[in-house]
Amino acid sequence: MTARFSSLFLLLAAASCSRDTYFQPDARVDYASPLPPGTDSARVTAGRHYRRGPVGRFFLGSHYRRAWAQPVLLPVFNPQTAVPGGLRFGKVGGGFQTTSMTLLGPDGRGYALRSIDKDPYRTLPKALRQGFILTTVRDATSAGMPYGAFVVPPLAAAAGLPHTSPRAFYVRPDEDGLGEASERFRGKVVLLEEKFEGKQNIAGPVAGAQDLEESEDVLEARYASPQHRLDGETYVRARLLDLWLGDWDRHEGQWSWAGYRQATGYTLWKPVPQDRDQVFFRFDDGVIPWLISRLAAKFRTFKPRYESIEGYTRNAVFIDERALAAVPRSSYLQAARDLQLRLTDAVLEQAVRQGLPPEVYRLEGRNIITALQARRTALPQAAADFYRLKARTVMVAGTDEDERFVVERLHDTATVVSVYTLPLNRQNPAASLQYRRSFNPAYTRTVVLHGLQGKDEFLVSGTVHRSPVLAVYGGPDADLLQDSSRVAGLRKRTRFFDTKRNNSLQPGPETKDRTDHSVRSHAFDRDGSGR
Incomplete structure (x- = not known):
């Protein structure tokens, strides 16, 4: 028994490739050559360190490793031209897994810049921040589709929901226009998107709102006075879109709220979904993640059929309980039927083709579209199951x-x-x-x-x-x-x-x-x- 256990441990250690320098040194494929000044695009990989051999894929899963390691052509990030009028340093973000910061436009509007790759180092107990366990947890990032967030905007627009419009960039290895955060971002593939927090960011899909706040502040106002109410009807539509996309990480920190004054005097807070890091999540295709998915129900895989509705929604229990309290079963079912009509094959095709780099579309695009079509067909049943769970x-x-x-x-x-x-x-x-x-x-x-x-x-x-x-x-x-x-x-x-x-x-x-x-x-x- 001991010999078998030792052999299994050695295989797992080899599969996870534990090493001190885990992440790619630079996203650019030919990073050893200098990047000429003024270059507007570069050939990069989101994470070629997620490549694994047959043993690694057997134990840790194939996930989206091919997409992470696939070279793609991305624009080079230039703070002076990324938005009209340019961007300047705001503050360093506090994310536990992503490298993030806030940039400010000339009108004071905020933008979030964050790395697409993640490092869960700070989420682990200190005793586990080394060796095989750390590397295995880091490897699980490959279960996320690195370019999935870029597929969502046209789908959310078709669904009638407000949304951010993220764009992907490569940050030069000598970039110095990001203030004190410049060194942290150099050589990384990043996502830039507008922030929806604070009145200065009221624009685009939330134009016309009087306030724009985070969940914490909105909930505080909601329970302080009857002059504040949550728009449960819009929220249930947004949550069904989450289920359809397989986006399991929708806790209260993933939402902003746009406040609209009603004729009768109260403020109706409409949800604004953000942070689409986990759409199309693919996890249970290896021995270790399959076992983990049986122990941690929230890690649900995106596939043609819905897995566990309870698992998909576990991270959002707190905000679901508060935002869905007034929503009847008929609203769940009506929202599902309406989404079926809005999210046509043409919308799906356009969203996936435009959101994924061409090279990644050839690897994963057709599979994602096929799964979305099947899940669309089953959406009313998923909505009924979701209602039953929340009721x-x-x-x-x-x-x-x-x-x-x-x-x-x-x-x-x-x-x-x-x-x-x-x-x-x-x-x-x-x-x-x-x-x-x-x-x-x-x-x-x-x-x-x-x-x-x-x-x-x-x-x-x-x-x-x-x-x-x-x-x-x-x-x-x-x-x-x-x-x-x-x-x-x-x-x-x-x-x-x-x-x-x-x-x-x-x-x-x-x-x-x-x-x-x-x-x-x-x-x-x-x-x-x-x-």
Whole structure:
């Protein structure tokens, strides 16, 4: 057994090619020759260090190694001509895996410049930042399509979604126009795209917005006041596009939000997807990544059929829970059908041909198009599965102001939750309505209500045989729970979590009092920092 283990370890070590100098010294194929001044293009590889022999490909997977090692012709990056008026140094980025920075245009608009290749060195514990393990983790970068992000813009445009418009460049080995970051970028293949953060960057697909913010700030505003709402209908369309593209890394940091003032006074925040590093991800085609994909469900491979919807969406659980809380099943299905009509074969062909360098298109283009066509056909079923996953437990949060949560257990297939601002508009109660959704217990097991701050009221009524469990978290101020509902069976279906003091509890046969002397029930992660 020991001899077999030793032999396997040696094979794996040889396959991963552990070495001190892992990355290519320069992306240019003929980097040993000087690049003449004024040269506007160069023949480069995104990552020829990902080439592996038969043993390496068997254990580590073929991934997109051919695309990474394929020489392609790219423009040479010139800060003075990359955008009209030129670019100047802004600040060095803080990405854990990519080399990144912010550049500024003459009008103050920001642009992100980042390396296409990645180095996960800083994401690993210090004890693992060397040898075989580090090299194996670095090698997994080859599972990403290096030019996939450039295919997305025309697809997003056809889908009716805002998008960035990234461009690929090669940075000269003697570039000095990037300020203190110049040395970090020399000799690399990079991606340049406009940033969608801050009012100075309101332009193009978000023209007309009044604000442009990151998820952290938008969520903080959303839970502070009912004057801020998330556009769940647009968000579900964007998430179905993510599923279709196999883009599994869509956590809250991958989104900006454009704020539009509505006639009734509140701001509607529309999602702006960013950072398309993981589209067309291909991972489970080697012994080691296949095993890893069984242990870490989020590493789902892009292929003609959808793998695990739960896996594709695992990284986005936090932002999905908040942005999809009001979206019914019909919207998922309608968005899927609409995307099928918009994303025609002609759109796919044009996007893949224009987005991939010609040399890479010959290697991978037809496979990607074929997979996209098959996944388009299956998109409605993927949407239904996505809804079923997100509908199991739904969180409905109020704001820091006073609100009334009305839960009506109408019949066995409909429990309706409505949230009103207080005091109610007596002449026009609909003007006070900020949320409403009907829940079918066939899909939804639990509805979680968070009052947050403010003096909130929770009114529960109705007599039925089936209904989701209702978990009510009142929040730090004095709250009221009035429960007159009745659901068949012995299990109580309304649970109230709060402190023992300063709350008014009017229980019914369904009420389970979960109050205690702790303030733990008041905890609520607003922006993702509490995870």
